[in-house]
Amino acid sequence: MNNEQQQCGKYCVFDCHGHRFAIEALSVRSVEPWSPWTALPAAPDCLAGLACLHKEFVPLFLLREFVAPNSEMSGGNQMLFLDTGAGAWGVLIEQVLGLESIEVSFNAARGTSADWDQVIAGSATFQDQFVSVIDAELLYELLDRRLRNYWDNLVDGVEMGTDSMQGVAV
Amino acid sequence: MKTHILLGLNLLTAFVAGLVVATMFSRMGSSAMAWMVSAVVVVAGGLFAAHSGLRLNRVMKQLRSVASGEFSLTGFDPVGLMELDEIVAIGTRNLKSIYALADSTGQATDQLQQAFAQLDQRLQPAANGADATSLEHLPKLLNSFTDSLNREFGQFTTCGREIGRAADQIARHAETQSGVVTQSAQLVEQISEQIDAVLQNADALSSTANSTREDSANGLRQVDELLTELAQVETLIASRGKRLRALGENTLEISGIVETIGQISSRTDLLAINASIESVRAGQHGRGFAIVAEEVRSLAEQSAAAVRDASLRIDSIQAETQQSVSVIDDEQAQIQSAVTRLQNARQLLEKIVESSDQAASHGREMARDSQQQFRLAEQFVDHVQTMAQTVRDGRNEIEGMRWTSRSFDKLAQQFLQRLSPGSALPIDVNGDYALDQHGGLPSSALQQQEVAVQS
Numbered sequence: 001m002n003n004e005q006q007q008c009g010k011y012c013v014f015d016c017h018g019h020r021f022a023i024e025a026l027s028v029r030s031v032e033p034w035s036p037w038t039a040l041p042a043a044p045d046c047l048a049g050l051a052c053l054h055k056e057f058v059p060l061f062l063l064r065e066f067v068a069p070n071s072e073m074s075g076g077n078q079m080l081f082l083d084t085g086a087g088a089w090g091v092l093i094e095q096v097l098g099l100e101s102i103e104v105s106f107n108a109a110r111g112t113s114a115d116w117d118q119v120i121a122g123s124a125t126f127q128d129q130f131v132s133v134i135d136a137e138l139l140y141e142l143l144d145r146r147l148r149n150y151w152d153n154l155v156d157g158v159e160m161g162t163d164s165m166q167g168v169a170v
Numbered sequence: 171m172k173t174h175i176l177l178g179l180n181l182l183t184a185f186v187a188g189l190v191v192a193t194m195f196s197r198m199g200s201s202a203m204a205w206m207v208s209a210v211v212v213v214a215g216g217l218f219a220a221h222s223g224l225r226l227n228r229v230m231k232q233l234r235s236v237a238s239g240e241f242s243l244t245g246f247d248p249v250g251l252m253e254l255d256e257i258v259a260i261g262t263r264n265l266k267s268i269y270a271l272a273d274s275t276g277q278a279t280d281q282l283q284q285a286f287a288q289l290d291q292r293l294q295p296a297a298n299g300a301d302a303t304s305l306e307h308l309p310k311l312l313n314s315f316t317d318s319l320n321r322e323f324g325q326f327t328t329c330g331r332e333i334g335r336a337a338d339q340i341a342r343h344a345e346t347q348s349g350v351v352t353q354s355a356q357l358v359e360q361i362s363e364q365i366d367a368v369l370q371n372a373d374a375l376s377s378t379a380n381s382t383r384e385d386s387a388n389g390l391r392q393v394d395e396l397l398t399e400l401a402q403v404e405t406l407i408a409s410r411g412k413r414l415r416a417l418g419e420n421t422l423e424i425s426g427i428v429e430t431i432g433q434i435s436s437r438t439d440l441l442a443i444n445a446s447i448e449s450v451r452a453g454q455h456g457r458g459f460a461i462v463a464e465e466v467r468s469l470a471e472q473s474a475a476a477v478r479d480a481s482l483r484i485d486s487i488q489a490e491t492q493q494s495v496s497v498i499d500d501e502q503a504q505i506q507s508a509v510t511r512l513q514n515a516r517q518l519l520e521k522i523v524e525s526s527d528q529a530a531s532h533g534r535e536m537a538r539d540s541q542q543q544f545r546l547a548e549q550f551v552d553h554v555q556t557m558a559q560t561v562r563d564g565r566n567e568i569e570g571m572r573w574t575s576r577s578f579d580k581l582a583q584q585f586l587q588r589l590s591p592g593s594a595l596p597i598d599v600n601g602d603y604a605l606d607q608h609g610g611l612p613s614s615a616l617q618q619q620e621v622a623v624q625s
Binding site: 010012025026028029030031032033078096098099 | 436437440443444446447450451467
């Protein structure tokens with residue numbers, strides 16, 4: 001798979017929370033302008049809600065928790081929808097700068113754990129600026145695990161009779 | 171008749187003096203006070219003139235009665251003027267002496283007639299051979315008669331001399347009066363000259379006020395023209411402001427259009443990106459599509475750049491338009507302020523024109539009053555000159571009276587010399603008799619006459 005990515009060499013460069021990232025172009029499904037989405041109850045901070053992409057409901061995630069935890073900004077002006085093996089999902093970003101062929105320096109110790117540090121697969125430069133290259137698969141796993149853990153903890157709290165279910169619409 | 175003229179002239183003089191005082195007070199600004207004072211002056215002058223005229227008329231009547239012999243020696247009524255009372259008293263005393271002389275002359279005539287009768291009676295017996303010793307009484311009788319005549323004529327001469335002295339006093343008083351009248355005439359002429367100067371000043375004031383009024387009227391016309399031009403400028407500026415505001419509104423609309431174009435450009439850019447993504451996903455089959463998508467994206471970026479440039483220019487135009495509108499608003503405010511100040515200046519000029527009209531009217535009235543005062547002063551000078559001429563005529567008449575008195579004295583002297591030939595009457599250096607303190611001939615002269623008669 002890594003060989004295919006290297007053969008393509010096309011990356012989608014975008015800004016998110018003041019940082020510049022690049023993601024493999026083959027994993028990008030489309031870029032859409034900002035449109036309202038539907039928030040979900042009892043959702044973690046990384047899940048904004050469900051967005052409509054060509055009459056298909058896809059989850060929309062926020063990267064603020066990982067990129068700028070102390071930032072008050074909610075997101076951006078555009079939605080970057082990705083398509084990995086698990087299906088389509090989206091990320092709220094500021095704007096897409098372009099679809100460019102960039103030379104990526106991958107990290108030497110690349111792992112398979114869904115951790116934010118592992119999600120940043122490498123680095124590159126675009127228009128004389130530093131760009132962090134994101135591994136879309138690992139990012140999805142990270143987000144999926146974060147959701148599972150959150151809801152598992154939420155269900156455990158309900159069964160133990162704690163107040164963690166307060167405010168959650170069931 | 172001259173006394174009446176003098177009385178009339180006195181009344182006219184008082185009236186003119188009252189008018190002059192009233193005019194001077196009215197020019198000082200208190201017309202009611204002026205007319206009150208002038209009325210008091212006129213009434214006082216009239217009363218004084220009437221009183222003086224009546225007294226003078228009474229004196230003239232008494233003098234006329236003295237001259238006609240109808241004067242009552244016991245009924246003298248003093249007129250209050252010291253000199254005239256003295257003159258009348260002297261005349262009365264002289265008249266008394268003349269009457270006494272006439273009485274004594276009548277008595278002497280009676281005695282003479284009796285003596286002639288006795289002489290006739292005695293001459294008849296002598297002619298008939300009777301006793302002629304009674305002729306010895308004739309010289310004594312003649313001597314006594316001469317002595318009596320001498321005394322009476324002496325008193326008569328004294329009376330004439332007193333009349334002459336009184337005439338001298340009247341002449342001196344008339345001369346003094348003439349001097350006073352001349353001074354009054356000079357004073358009135360000075361007043362007349364001052365009135366003439368006031369008249370010239372009033373004419374100059376009226377001329378200056380008229381000139382000021384014309385200048386103010388010119389200024390008023392210029393202010394009106396300026397106000398009209400400012401109104402036109404204000405209209406032009408308002409029209410320009412409207413056009414600039416319309417330009418700003420059009421620019422806003424253009425800005426909206428540019429914004430829409432920008433949105434379209436952004437969407438086109440996104441579409442181009444998505445097309446590029448699809449071409450990448452298509453692999454080798456999508457390579458041509460990727461080139462087209464890249465071109466579309468390039469056009470979208472150029473459109474976005476043009477939109478940004480247009481937005482900047484539109485923003486600049488809007489800022490300049492707003493600044494121009496603000497400048498026009500300031501200009502309109504300044505023009506409004508200038509119009510307000512010009513309207514205030516116009517009101518001030520209207521007040522100046524009105525004040526100049528009033529000043530010119532006052533100047534004309536002052537000139538008219540001054541002309542009337544000048545004419546009255548000229549009439550007053552004429553009347554004063556008439557009074558002076560009357561006084562000079564009176565003085566000439568008094569001079570004639572004095573010469574008549576002296577002629578009468580000379581006649582009396584000649585009569586006495588003829589009556590007593592060879593007698594030496596005491597005559598002073600002026601040819602007058604040297605009388606005693608009682609107004610009679612000195613006793614030495616009488617003795618000489620008596621000796622002359624006896625011899």
